[in-house]
Amino acid sequence: MIKGLYAITPDMADTDLLLQKVEAALQGGINMLQYRNKTANHKLQTQQARSLLPLCRQYNVPLIINDSVKLCLTLDTDGVHLGADDGNLAEVRVRIGKDKILGASCYNRFDLALQAQQQGANYVAFGACFASSTKPNAPVATLDLFTRAKTELKIPTVAIGGITQQNATQMLQAGANSIAVIQAIFGANDVKSACTEFSMLFGV
Secondary structure (H helix, E strand, O other), X not given: OOOEEEEEOOOOOOHHHHHHHHHHHHHOOOOEEEEOOOOXXXXXXXXXXXXXXXHHHHOOOXXXXXXXXXXXXXXXXXXXXXXXXXXXXXXXXXHHOOOOEXXXXXXXXXXXXXXHHHOOOOXXXXXXXXXXXXXXXXXXXXXXXXXXXXXXXXOOEEEEOOOOOOOHHHHHHHOOOEEEEOHHHHOOOOHHHHHHHHHHOOOO
16 A cells, blocks of 8 residues: 655765665655656666665665666666656556556546556556646646545555645645655755654654
């Protein structure tokens, strides 16, 4: 079951600093980690993901790779997360097998969520829920998407985009199973404490 705090890594070239911040997030109680670095080349992405994997294993937290099915399979991580233009989900499901986690970005479109579920996704993400510095031009995902998903989808939903400790409760009350956070975690002065406070919203 996909639930709780879902941390997504920031674009960071310093691998040692990335590992330091991720370990603090793991200590703070994150339930999943997505490795995402849009500015890194393939060599650095491979190096960073390979370094993150044993750390996630140590804390028994799944490591999801953003966009790259190849990197997921090469390193045998726990799954992959794809956007609408990153490949056919049904084909990806066949490639990665039935045991790996497959996530799909559905933005503000419920039709994409229904399609993703049919094609074998384990969860769908709606966003941006609020103004996001990571994706300032992202479409706005409204609360009713999560409410509708509770009755019409059989898979969990993840809220993403501009989520903070102040606004996260809105997503959870609307029905989101998980909240995905980048800046409010990794931009915090105390990453571990920030994660602990988010986790408390789930009763952890």
